[in-house]
Amino acid sequence: MLASHADRERAVDVLRAGFGEGRLEKGEFDRRVERAYKARTVGELALLVADLPAGPVPQPAPVVAVPRTFLPVPRPRTNGKAVGSAVCGLLCLPTFGLTGIPAVILGHAARSEIRNTGEGGDGLALTGLVLGWLSTAGWALMLTLAFMVGLASG
The missing domain is CATH 1.10.8 (Helicase, Ruva Protein; domain 3)
Structure with missing residues (x-):
């Protein structure tokens, strides 16, 4: 060459x-x-x-594996039911509480799956649970008050 x-x-x-x-x-x-x-x-x-320590052509550096300590930690997959629970919980206000019960059901199912599989999304599931329970409790309170007012007024 x-x-x-x-x-x-x-x-x-x-x-x-x-x-x-x-x-x-x-x-x-x-x-x-x-x-x-x-x-x-x-x-x-x-x-x-040739008789000197380094030659005219640079030698390729050996490939050194990166220690596991410095590798990025792979993020666990987010549980789909947890995402659904959070979405249903956030939609409770615009749907007048219609999505509160599905948020609670999906939240409990998601947290159970997360404990068993190690997936991510526990915060989303908890958000859906809290918002779903608040919506359900709010509607239960409203219906109870309406029933009491109906009984009192005759």
Whole structure:
């Protein structure tokens, strides 16, 4: 393979490092630098620096596995019933409490599945449960008061 200007400069850098470390004498260094600038192939450059610690072609770094400590923790899948419970709980007000009971049922089912499978979404299930129970209790209170008013008025 033909040598590029960058290949020649890398070889000269290796020669300079070798001279600086005392591995080459001044005369030997000058002769090798002159041959490096006249070299036509990478093989010729490799011969000039073969007896020095580094060659003109960079060696690929070995692939090192990343320790598990530094890997991102995979997030558990979110339970679908937990999402449904939260949505039903949030829709309690616009639906006048119609979705309160489904929110409670889905919330309890989701929390049970989350405990058994280790999925995520416990906060969503709890949100659906709280909103569903509040809606159901509010409607139960309203119906009780309406029934009491109806009985009192005759």
